[in-house]
Amino acid sequence: MSTTASPTGPLLSLRDVHVSFPGRRRRARTEVLKGIDLDVRPAETLGLVGESGSGKTTIGRAILGLVPVASGTITFDGERIDTATAARRRALSRDLQVIFQDPYTSLNPSLTVGDTLAEPLVAQGGDARATRARIAALLDRVHLPADAAHRLPREFSGGQRQRVAIARALALRPRLVVCDEPVSALDLTTQRTILDLLLEIQEETAVAYLFVSHDLSVVRCMSHRVAVIHRGRIVETGESAQVTEHPEHPYTRTLLLSAPVADVAEQRRRRAARAAAAGDF
Incomplete structure (x- = not known):
C-alpha cells in the first residue's frame, strides 16, 4: 500500500450503529448490524472484510442512506447524515459516492456512456460545454478512449464497464467513495488493473475509500487500515499489516x-x- 493516508480526524464516523430488517411471517426483526463503530479518515482506505452475510454491504448501504438506521449515528465531515432528508441526501451525493459490484447492472443499458456520465453533472446544474469537457476528462482519468462516450455498456468488457462505473462515481469529485466488492465479478488479471486504477486515483485526488470485500488478500493490498466484521459485529480493527499478518x-x-x-x-x-x-x- 503506497498511498499515505492523512493523519487528521475522521471524515466518516459510525458510532454504535444498529440496523435490523423485518422478519418473515410476523417473526421478530433480525438484527443485521450490532453496534458498529468505524472511522474513515481523509485520503484513507479502510478495508471492511467479512464473509457473505456478515453485514459488510449493509454498512455501506446505511452510509448511503439506502437502509434505515435503527439506532446510533453516522456523521460525515461532522454532520449527522443517518437522519438526513431526501433533499440533503441529493446534495451529499457531491461528496459521497459508490461503486457497486456488478458494473453491468449498475449502468443503464439504454444510455450511452456519455449520457451516463452526464446525468450527475446535469443534475448539479452543469452547462453543456462544461459537461462535455468533464466527460472527456473522466474517460481519460479511467483510461478509456474519448469515443467511449458514444457507445453503450454492452459494447464493453466487464473491466471496461467497471471503469465507466468508476468514472461516474468520480464525476462530482467526491471526498469519499464506498467501493462495494468492486472487483469480485472480474477475472484476476482485470482485478489487478482495476485495483491499480483505484490506487492511482486516490494518489492524485486524495479521495477516501471504504473498500468492502470478502477477500482479505484484496483488502490487504488496498487498505491503510482493516476492519473485520463477523455476524454484524466488528471483531478486529487495526493497521493493514497488523491485521493481515498478525491477526488477533x-x-x-x-x-x-x-x-x-x-x-x-x-x-x-x-x-x-x-x-x-x-x-x-
Whole structure:
C-alpha cells in the first residue's frame, strides 16, 4: 500500500450503529448490524472484510442512506447524515459516492456512456460545454478512449464497464467513495488493473475509500487500515499489516486461511485448519 493516508480526524464516523430488517411471517426483526463503530479518515482506505452475510454491504448501504438506521449515528465531515432528508441526501451525493459490484447492472443499458456520465453533472446544474469537457476528462482519468462516450455498456468488457462505473462515481469529485466488492465479478488479471486504477486515483485526488470485500488478500493490498466484521459485529480493527499478518481474532485467522494458494497440499492443510478453528468464534 503506497498511498499515505492523512493523519487528521475522521471524515466518516459510525458510532454504535444498529440496523435490523423485518422478519418473515410476523417473526421478530433480525438484527443485521450490532453496534458498529468505524472511522474513515481523509485520503484513507479502510478495508471492511467479512464473509457473505456478515453485514459488510449493509454498512455501506446505511452510509448511503439506502437502509434505515435503527439506532446510533453516522456523521460525515461532522454532520449527522443517518437522519438526513431526501433533499440533503441529493446534495451529499457531491461528496459521497459508490461503486457497486456488478458494473453491468449498475449502468443503464439504454444510455450511452456519455449520457451516463452526464446525468450527475446535469443534475448539479452543469452547462453543456462544461459537461462535455468533464466527460472527456473522466474517460481519460479511467483510461478509456474519448469515443467511449458514444457507445453503450454492452459494447464493453466487464473491466471496461467497471471503469465507466468508476468514472461516474468520480464525476462530482467526491471526498469519499464506498467501493462495494468492486472487483469480485472480474477475472484476476482485470482485478489487478482495476485495483491499480483505484490506487492511482486516490494518489492524485486524495479521495477516501471504504473498500468492502470478502477477500482479505484484496483488502490487504488496498487498505491503510482493516476492519473485520463477523455476524454484524466488528471483531478486529487495526493497521493493514497488523491485521493481515498478525491477526488477533480467530475469525480473522480463518479468513487468512481461506485465501487460495497454488500448492495442493498447503490448500488441504489450510482447509483442515479452517475447519478446526470454526468452533473458536
